[in-house]
Amino acid sequence: MQPMPDYNLSVSEQLKSLTASGALQLDSAQMHVAKCLDRVLAQLKQKRPAAKGSALGWLFAAKKKPSDRVKGLYIHGSVGRGKTMLMDMFFTMAPCARKRRAHFHEFMTDVHNRIAAHRLKLKNGETKQSDPIPVVAAALFNEAELLCFDEFSVTDIADAMILSRLFADLFRRGCILVATSNVEPGNLYRDGLNRSLFLPFLDLLHEYVDIASLESPTDYRMEKVDSLPVYLTPRDERTDMAMDALWTQALHGRRAQSLEIAMKGRVIHVPLAVDRIARFSFVDLCEKPLGAADYLAICARFDAVFLDHVPLLGPDKRNQTKRFIILIDTLYDHAVRLYVSAAEMPENLLTQARGTEGFEFDRTVSRLFEMRSAEYLALHQERRAAE
Known part of the structure; x- marks a missing residue:
């Protein structure tokens, strides 16, 4: 669990305080990024509140001198180095009335939903604005002038094709x-x-955002792992029996049955569920054409997910690998308890690193390890109790 910030401190001061108390280890790479976030925080404190947008608001915002802009920050580095912890400290301290923190996949799902809603209005004659991007950008800016994204990644062509226009509008x-x-x-x-x-x-990103690298030698997520028996391997009869035993224990004598989650004219089939616990196979969630919106719907409906028979992910399973990455990101971000049976340990599932997917899967491996930790399971209990 991440320490609670002191709202009167800068990010670097908060980091020093937590280090002095023994809650965190001294890490010079984290301190460098904290000071970069301090710069953004200081500029936000000096900045007058931004006016809410309109469909043509960017025409006026574009006249703002570069020296008047608050430049954001893009923090990159290996998994488990503390990037999310630092960003969350910053987000809590940021003096913005309108701010939003989201996983990037979740944000883009929201964007695509808004675009679809606008196109429906256009079809029904409720608007004459044929281009949805300025309308969506205006609505997003009205809701939040500060956007904080965890795990910024682009693997979907639908996202890639609209990011430039969307953020050109938002930045202006x-x-x-x-x-x-x-x-x-x-x-x-x-x-x-x-x-x-x-x-x-x-090009837009470099113009409006500074870049900071966080390359600490320590993966702090791996230090949290207590190896609780929620990730079972190899894929054999004994592992299947162990998963069945965990499932039976979770049922507490209740009877599981199949159900369906409605999703915009289609349904997500859940093979087995009882109350807020569900059981799927890898085929159910990653072989079928599901995406971030579907996984978000599963997180909203269930507190715990059993996932059977994750195979080795070779070059012939590129689409399945992408879905698996998004699935684990979404479950992790919503603190869903996960039970897995797999062909191999997380670090050996991807048989060949392939471009961006290799980087992305490093995060998946780290998260699968952290989701076995007592700390993650405690966070799961806290978040669910607060809902």
Whole structure:
């Protein structure tokens, strides 16, 4: 669990305080990034509140001098180095009435939903604005002038094709972006289809956001692992029996049955569920054409998920690998308790590192280990109790 920040301190002062108390270890790489966040925090404190946007607001915001802008921060580095902890400290301290913190996949799902809603209005004659991007950008900016994204990554062509236009509009309005990522900006959407259409977004990113690297020698997530028996391997009859035993224990004598979750004219089939516990196979969640929105719906419905038969992920399973990465990101971000049976330990599941997916899967491995820890399971209990 992350320590609670002192709202009167800067991020670096908070980090020093937590180090002095013994809650955290001294880490010079984290301190460097904390001071970068201090710069953004100081500029926000000096800045007058940004006006809410309108569909044409960017025309006026574009006249703002570069020296008047608050430049955001893009923090990249290996998994488990403390990027999210530092960003969350910053987010809590940021003196913005309108601010939003989200996992990047969750944010983009929201964006696509808003675009679809606008197109429906256009079809029904409820609006004459044919381009949804300015309308969506205005609505997003009205809700939040500060956007903080955890795990910024681009693997979906639908996301890649709209990011440049969307953020050009948001940045012109005065939006400030702070994000964490496992990859440096130049490796975003690497080897992606039609990547040339994505490159203008990288130019925007460098114009409106500073870049900070967090390369600490320690993976703090791995230090938390207590190896609780929630990740079972190899894929054999004995592992299946162990998963069945865990499932029976979770049922407490209740009878599980199948159900369906409605999703915009379609349904997500849940093979076995009781109350807020569900059981799926890898085929159910990663072989079928599901995405972040579907996984978010599962997180909203269930507190614990059993996932059977995760296979080795070779070059022939590229789409399944992408879905698995997004699934684990979403379950982790919503503190869902996860039980897994798999062909191999997390670090051996991906048989060949492939471009951006290799970077992304490093995060998946780290999260699968952390989701076995007593600390993560305690966080699961805390978050669910607060809902």
